[in-house]
Amino acid sequence: MIHNLKHIIYSTVIEANRKMTAGEVEKTVALASGVDRKTVKLAIRDLVGLGKLTYTYLYGTSFLEPSFDRPVKLSKKIIIKPPNKAYKPQPGELVVNIAGGAAFGSGAHPTTCLSLRALDSVLSDTRYIGRKVFSKGLDVGTGTGILAIALAKLGVQKVVGLDIDPCAVSEAAHNVSLNGLAQQVTITNTALEALVTDFSVIVANLAYPALRRLSPLLSEKMEQDGVLVLSGFKEPASKDLGETYTGEGLSLIREETDREWACLVLRKQGYTSKGHK
Numbered sequence: 001m002i003h004n005l006k007h008i009i010y011s012t013v014i015e016a017n018r019k020m021t022a023g024e025v026e027k028t029v030a031l032a033s034g035v036d037r038k039t040v041k042l043a044i045r046d047l048v049g050l051g052k053l054t055y056t057y058l059y060g061t062s063f064l065e066p067s068f069d070r071p072v073k074l075s076k077k078i079i080i081k082p083p084n085k086a087y088k089p090q091p092g093e094l095v096v097n098i099a100g101g102a103a104f105g106s107g108a109h110p111t112t113c114l115s116l117r118a119l120d121s122v123l124s125d126t127r128y129i130g131r132k133v134f135s136k137g138l139d140v141g142t143g144t145g146i147l148a149i150a151l152a153k154l155g156v157q158k159v160v161g162l163d164i165d166p167c168a169v170s171e172a173a174h175n176v177s178l179n180g181l182a183q184q185v186t187i188t189n190t191a192l193e194a195l196v197t198d199f200s201v202i203v204a205n206l207a208y209p210a211l212r213r214l215s216p217l218l219s220e221k222m223e224q225d226g227v228l229v230l231s232g233f234k235e236p237a238s239k240d241l242g243e244t245y246t247g248e249g250l251s252l253i254r255e256e257t258d259r260e261w262a263c264l265v266l267r268k269q270g271y272t273s274k275g276h277k
């Protein structure tokens, strides 16, 4: 019972699409499990003691988060770590430093992991998508900047990370500097509509309504043979999103799920049902 309760607590924290206070976690888990709040609180304390969860403090509020106090391997190549922890990468591994903060994107959420795994796989296998160089990358809804930084580490020459949240923009810019990528990665609050460039790879980890609404724009901003990675939605929405984007002339080349969350990878082929782009 206690083991199952800890599992529910941990899943609640990592699957939340925003930071949760300890009180919010207690309340949510007590409701979901039928266990009283005092017992939930004790189980949370155990998880903190075990180093699985940690308290972070921001602007006077205490949040409960997965403990990323050590390097974690999230895809074949990508290791995420706090800046103050040393890690000696194995051949082929790429290290992304992410400082704790308020923005989304520590690497713990399934949608971030799915996006990283998709980028790692697509950008590593040039035969798969028939393209040798990814010169321009875009990360829409960059949060901490984790995916924008990963794009650059995976070899994309110039990367833009966008966010509408000023706090995310500032944290992402800080993380870009921490990773020594200020020349390669630009973080901005510019609206997607205002970008004049087309991109060879785009990643967007956003909620389902936003992905649906942005489908014409995201498809338009892709170069021929460009690749689009979408996550941020649950598996039942995959079919509709897949159809929405194939309706924009893209082809679905990969689909993956993790704990109910989903990720789609699409490609813009030279000739689409809407003609040459």
Ligand SMILES: C[S@@+](CC[C@H](N)C(=O)[O-])C[C@H]1O[C@@H](n2cnc3c(N)ncnc32)[C@H](O)[C@@H]1O
Residues within 6 Å of the ligand: 017, 103, 104, 105, 106, 107, 109, 111, 112, 115, 140, 141, 142, 143, 144, 145, 146, 147, 162, 163, 164, 165, 168, 192, 205, 206, 207, 210, 232
């Ligand atoms: C789920 S988080 C993803 C963060 C990070 N990319 C990751 O994968 O962990 C979504 C982010 O998108 C931002 N966002 C939401 N709608 C947006 C939009 N229309 N344009 C740009 N950013 C947006 C939010 O502020 C938030 O930081």
